[in-house]
Amino acid sequence: MERKIRRKDGSLRSVSYAKWGYIFIVPFFLAYLIFTLVPQFLTVYNSFFENYQDGLNQVGPNYVGLDNYKTLFTPDSAGTVRIVKYVANTMIMWFAGAVPQFVIALLLAIFFTSYRLNIKGQGFFKTVIYMPNLIMAAAFSMLFFTLFSRVGPIQALLVKNGWIDASFDFFSHRITVRGMIATMNFLMWFGNTTIVLMAGIMGIDQALFESATLDGANAWQVFFRVTMPLLMPIFVYCLITAMIGGIQMFDVPQVLTKGNGAPDETTRTLVMYLNNYLTNKNYGMAGAISVIIFIVTGALGGVVYKMLVKQYKEPQRQHRRRKGDVL
Amino acid sequence: MKKLLAILLAALMLLSVVGCAEKKDPTEANAPAKPQGKVFNIYAWNEEFKGFFEKYYTVPEGVTVNWIINPSDNGVYQQKLDEALKGQANAKDDDKIDMFLAEADYIGKYVDSAYTMDVTSFGFKNASTMYDYTIKAASDSKGVCKGVSFQCCPAAVIYRKSIAKDVLGTDDPAEVQAAMDSWEKFDALAAKAKEKGYYMTASFAETFRAFSNNCTKPWVDANNNLQFDPQITAWMDQTENYIKNGYTLTAGVWDTEKTNQMFKDGKTMCFFGPAWYYNFCMNNAMDAEKGCVGDWRIVKGPQAYFWGGTWLLAATGSDNTEMLKDIFETFTVNEDVCTKLVQNENQYPNNTKIVEKFAKDSSYGNTAILDGQNDIAVFAELAKDIKWENHTNYDQLLNEGLQNKLQEFYNGSVSKDVAMKNFYNYVKEVYANINVPQN
Numbered sequence: 001m002e003r004k005i006r007r008k009d010g011s012l013r014s015v016s017y018a019k020w021g022y023i024f025i026v027p028f029f030l031a032y033l034i035f036t037l038v039p040q041f042l043t044v045y046n047s048f049f050e051n052y053q054d055g056l057n058q059v060g061p062n063y064v065g066l067d068n069y070k071t072l073f074t075p076d077s078a079g080t081v082r083i084v085k086y087v088a089n090t091m092i093m094w095f096a097g098a099v100p101q102f103v104i105a106l107l108l109a110i111f112f113t114s115y116r117l118n119i120k121g122q123g124f125f126k127t128v129i130y131m132p133n134l135i136m137a138a139a140f141s142m143l144f145f146t147l148f149s150r151v152g153p154i155q156a157l158l159v160k161n162g163w164i165d166a167s168f169d170f171f172s173h174r175i176t177v178r179g180m181i182a183t184m185n186f187l188m189w190f191g192n193t194t195i196v197l198m199a200g201i202m203g204i205d206q207a208l209f210e211s212a213t214l215d216g217a218n219a220w221q222v223f224f225r226v227t228m229p230l231l232m233p234i235f236v237y238c239l240i241t242a243m244i245g246g247i248q249m250f251d252v253p254q255v256l257t258k259g260n261g262a263p264d265e266t267t268r269t270l271v272m273y274l275n276n277y278l279t280n281k282n283y284g285m286a287g288a289i290s291v292i293i294f295i296v297t298g299a300l301g302g303v304v305y306k307m308l309v310k311q312y313k314e315p316q317r318q319h320r321r322r323k324g325d326v327l
Numbered sequence: 328m329k330k331l332l333a334i335l336l337a338a339l340m341l342l343s344v345v346g347c348a349e350k351k352d353p354t355e356a357n358a359p360a361k362p363q364g365k366v367f368n369i370y371a372w373n374e375e376f377k378g379f380f381e382k383y384y385t386v387p388e389g390v391t392v393n394w395i396i397n398p399s400d401n402g403v404y405q406q407k408l409d410e411a412l413k414g415q416a417n418a419k420d421d422d423k424i425d426m427f428l429a430e431a432d433y434i435g436k437y438v439d440s441a442y443t444m445d446v447t448s449f450g451f452k453n454a455s456t457m458y459d460y461t462i463k464a465a466s467d468s469k470g471v472c473k474g475v476s477f478q479c480c481p482a483a484v485i486y487r488k489s490i491a492k493d494v495l496g497t498d499d500p501a502e503v504q505a506a507m508d509s510w511e512k513f514d515a516l517a518a519k520a521k522e523k524g525y526y527m528t529a530s531f532a533e534t535f536r537a538f539s540n541n542c543t544k545p546w547v548d549a550n551n552n553l554q555f556d557p558q559i560t561a562w563m564d565q566t567e568n569y570i571k572n573g574y575t576l577t578a579g580v581w582d583t584e585k586t587n588q589m590f591k592d593g594k595t596m597c598f599f600g601p602a603w604y605y606n607f608c609m610n611n612a613m614d615a616e617k618g619c620v621g622d623w624r625i626v627k628g629p630q631a632y633f634w635g636g637t638w639l640l641a642a643t644g645s646d647n648t649e650m651l652k653d654i655f656e657t658f659t660v661n662e663d664v665c666t667k668l669v670q671n672e673n674q675y676p677n678n679t680k681i682v683e684k685f686a687k688d689s690s691y692g693n694t695a696i697l698d699g700q701n702d703i704a705v706f707a708e709l710a711k712d713i714k715w716e717n718h719t720n721y722d723q724l725l726n727e728g729l730q731n732k733l734q735e736f737y738n739g740s741v742s743k744d745v746a747m748k749n750f751y752n753y754v755k756e757v758y759a760n761i762n763v764p765q766n
Binding site (some may be wrong): 050052053054055056059076077078082149150151169172173258259260262263264265273276277278279280282285 | 400401402406409412413436437439440442577578583584587720724731732734735738739740741745748749752753756757758759760765
């Protein structure tokens with residue numbers, strides 16, 4: 001930004017405030033460069049080397065080209081490419097948690113911001129729904145482990161009521177373990193999403209809702225025609241950040257299944273896979289997995305963005321066209 | 328008045344501090360010429376040794392002891408320790424590790440490295456009262472000893488007296504032992520117990536160590552190929568059979584479901600463990616309300632074996648060598664401490680003189696849990712045969728990994744082939760240098 005300021009003698013002096021902007025963002029970019037960007041490149045670089053420890057002895061680094069990637073994508077005797085299985089596991093568990101997370105969060109956000117409902121005690125509810133997020137994921141996971149273990153209270157209760165057999169084990173069925181993980185992710189994150197979406201909705205001009213209602217729109221119409229299109233940028237932001245978090249899912253399943261991803265590795269996520277390689281500092285393989293995670297994240301992020309933002313831009317274009325019609 | 332009292336109390340406190348300091352003075356007269364550090368750092372994976380250390384070792388005046396404790400599961404302890412050891416050379420004297428604990432499953436990794444130092448370098452001498460295998464385990468390939476063990480871990484079968492009575496008609500240790508002195512008899516007894524509505528063991532992996540510590544070949548061969556000892560496959564077969572017939576539970580060795588079986592209303596006859604098992608695993612049995620103290624007896628069981636053990640290793644670069652020597656001596660040759668370890672802690676110390684004394688002492692008995700049976704006599708007999716052989720640096724994660732993956736087979740969620748495939752994949756992930764069968 002440049003401004004002309006008149007000096008006392010009448011001459012003009014130009015003052016630039018822009019440099020302050022740059023100065024203020026320098027610390028972030030420096031930190032980003034040192035702690036994020038450089039390590040990112042190093043990870044890619046590391047993925048081309050054989051580099052691990054045998055006991056206390058270092059093996060490598062020896063340049064092996066794409067060997068680490070080949071190992072990752074070599075199918076086993078049953079024909080499964082394991083990393084694909086882990087990507088699928090991660091996405092299934094994320095999706096199972098994210099759907100209720102967004103539905104409930106949207107619903108709550110609309111309730112809380114509705115001038116017609118005018119819910120009392122909002123501060124209390126907002127605090128309560130945000131609460132699970134304050135618990136450490138590992139502790140939350142440990143809690144679930146204890147609750148649902150073979151000697152835990154839930155098992156005892158269900159057996160007592162005759163709903164399940166005494167030999168039932170929550171941790172040996174794919175559906176129950178995945179269900180627990182999805183539930184935990186949902187419980188931990190829906191409060192956070194609600195609050196961000198509420199901020200988004202409150203940013204929309206109330207007059208629009210009122211005029212839509214006056215024009216005879218019902219609640220559904222208001223939601224789909226007014227709220228959603230205008231909320232879309234915030235919604236997409238929430239969705240993409242949630243997805244990035246989901247792809248990096250680690251602590252909840254790691255603690256819940258004691259690192260095994262039981263049963264039959266169906267709850268094993270990408271980062272749990274990566275973590276095993278770090279047991280003996282296998283930076284080569286761990287690097288290769290990290291690169292895959294980066295690519296998957298980038299691709300999915302791009303797809304979601306393209307799909308939703310298109311929808312969000314479309315109404316705007318239509319809107320503009322209609323305006324043109326009138327003119 | 329209050330003020331006066333406060334001043335008086337403060338003065339008294341000060342006096343007592345000065346008094347203590349004065350008393351210690353004579354011992355400091357023969358202090359070493361080499362300056363000793365003021366901070367003593369110990370790496371460990373649980374609080375077991377810390378408890379004994381705080382009770383039986385008097386830390387020299389002015390020295391702070393730091394315990395850095397990381398859990399052993401999934402190799403976390405080793406990872407953290409390795410990292411610290413690698414930084415040892417560049418760390419400040421007070422930040423250096425002085426001593427760290429290691430378990431039988433991976434002690435070799437540290438002993439055979441430059442990160443541990445020769446115990447003779449600071450004047451410690453292995454005593455003739457120490458068990459040979461404990462010295463061998465702490466010695467590198469050239470025979471240089473790098474640490475000591477404060478315990479010896481012969482392991483046995485600890486059984487419920489009342490259940491044995493119901494199943495066998497007798498609870499006399501000699502007769503119970505006769506009924507399970509081979510694996511065939513043990514299996515037959517398991518069937519009998521089942522008929523009466525009992526479990527033989529409470530965990531699928533309960534008998535694992537009895538087999539695995541009798542292996543005749545190590546987990547990996549000279550060419551780094553993974554290999555299965557007949558003992559390991561025998562354990563797998565036995566367990567498969569036990570699960571199928573309902574002789575045991577699908578719980579892991581450390582699981583609550585297993586330890587709950589030690590309560591009075593538990594239905595399990597046998598548990599496998601060494602002396603540290605009482606304090607470490609059998610708290611439920613010793614529970615005042617729900618436990619069953621005194622309803623337990625100990626016998627050799629089908630196969631002599633040992634399980635675990637905690638070694639204290641001297642870290643290279645320690646500036647507290649005097650204290651290291653002192654600690655090593657306290658927990659191995661100090662007869663008073665070794666006696667207390669037996670009497671107060673139910674441990675089996677690494678001191679043949681003390682254990683023989685207890686083994687022969689007809690007035691001694693374990694009252695904490697065994698209702699006065701002389702368990703030291705049982706352990707002393709077993710300890711004679713312990714040999715240190717066929718160990719690799721990979722044992723911890725291979726033993727753990729095999730049990731974890733097979734547990735899924737035993738609880739019915741995967742087939743045996745899939746469980747083994749998952750195990751091989753796991754091995755490849757944690758140890759890139761071990762060759763696994765094609766899968």
